[in-house]
Amino acid sequence: MVIQIRFFASLRERLQLSDCSLPFEASMTVEQVWSKVTNNESLPANLLCAVNMEYVSLQQVVKAGDEVAFFPPVTGG
Amino acid sequence: MVIQIRFFASLRERLQLSDCSLPFEASMTVEQVWSKVTNNESLPANLLCAVNMEYVSLQQVVKAGDEVAFFPPVTGG
C-alpha cells in the first residue's frame, strides 16, 4: 500500500521530481509526507497542498492510495 | 427668432407631436416652454428634459435657437 506524491511548476523543477510514491504509514500527515519525500527540507513559504485533487491543510492525515500534491501559488488566467 | 421643441417615445405618441417651434421670449424657462407648447398641461412625473442635447433642469433658461427636448425615463440597453 502506497501513497502517490506529485509536484508542480517551480517546485517540480527545483526538486527535479515530478512524481513518486511512499509506503503508506498510519496517521501520517501531509506535512510528514513532505518531510519524508524531500529528506526533511523546510516547508516553502506559501506552499499549497492537495489530497485527491482537493485543497487540504498540512495537518490533513493521509489514507492508503491517496494522491498528495505540492505546488506553489497558482498563476493562471 | 425661435426655439425648437422635440418630444420622444410615449410622450410623442400621447401628445401626437414629434417636433414644433415657439417664438423666442427672453427669460423663458424649460418649464415655461412645456406649458406653452402643451397648453398648460401638468408636468408628467419623471419628465426628462434636455437643451441642445444635454440634460437640464426645468428651471434652465432657454436661449434663441435652442433645441429643447422632453422625454420619459429612458429604457435602452
Place this chain on the structure above:
Amino acid sequence: MKWPFFHPSRGAEMHIEIRSEAFEPYHEVQVYQEKIQATGQYGATAVFVGTMRDFNEGDDVKGMALEHYPGMTENYLKMVCEEASGRWSIIDSLIIHRVGKLWPNDPIVLVAVWSAHRKDAFEVSRYLMEELKSKAPFWKKEFLADGDRWVQHNTPGY
C-alpha cells in the same frame, strides 16, 4: 448611422455606433480588436451583450421597437466613455446599440472594453452599461399579443 472615432485626452480609443440593422456582437468584437494598434498591451477584455428576451414582466413579448434621440445619444455615450477613461486605465472601448425593430434573441447592445489588467475592464464595462441604461436616450416599445406598450423604466443593475 456611423459615429466617428474619438480620441480623448487620456489616450484611450473609443468607438460608439448606433445601428439600425441587426448585428453579430462577437463578430464585431473580433473585427474591432484586429484593428487595435496596442497589440500585446491589453491583457483583459470584458464584453457585455444585451439580448432581446421573449418575456418581460410576466408577458410574452413578440417584438420591440427601439427609438432614440439621434445626436444626444452619441454625445451622451461619448461623454461617459471619456469620463471612464479618466477614472480607470483603459486602452479601448466599443459600444454598438441597435435601434428600429427587433425580434427575440436579437442583440440590442454590445459594450467591450480592453485594458492591461482585468479590474479596469470589468469595472468599466459594467459602468458603461449602467450609465447607458439609466441615462442614454433610448426607449423601448414592446409588441405583445394584445397590443403594444412602452417599457416604463429600466431596473437598476447593482
Place this chain on the structure above:
Amino acid sequence: MKWPFFHPSRGAEMHIEIRSEAFEPYHEVQVYQEKIQATGQYGATAVFVGTMRDFNEGDDVKGMALEHYPGMTENYLKMVCEEASGRWSIIDSLIIHRVGKLWPNDPIVLVAVWSAHRKDAFEVSRYLMEELKSKAPFWKKEFLADGDRWVQHNTPGY
C-alpha cells in the same frame, strides 16, 4: 482534452475545457451560444477574455508555458461554477483555459456567463475569474530575453 458538460442541481448549464491548442474566444462564444436551448430567456451575456501581454513587471515577455494539474483544475472550476449557480441566477456558463506554449496576443482564458438580467452575468463572470486566478491550479512560466522565470503570484482583481 475535453471536459464533459455538467448539469448541476439548480438547472444552470456549464462547460469547462482545458485546451492545449490556440483558440479564438469570440468564435467559441458564438458557437457555444448557438447550442444554448434557452433561446429568448437570456437577456445578458458577460464575457471575459484574458490575453497574453508582451510585458510583465517591467520586462519584455517573448512567450510563456502554462502548466496545470490535470483533473484537479477541472474539478475546481466545476465546483466554482456550481457554487455560482447556487448563489446567482444564471442560465449557462463557459470556461476555456489554455495550457502549453503561448505567444503574445494569444488568448489565455475565456469566461462567458448567460443570465436573464445583467447583474448576475456581470457578477458571476468576475467571480469565476477571481476564483480561477486565485485558486485554480495553473502556473505560468515566462520566457524573457535573458532566460525563463516562473510568475510568483497573481495580483488581486478587486
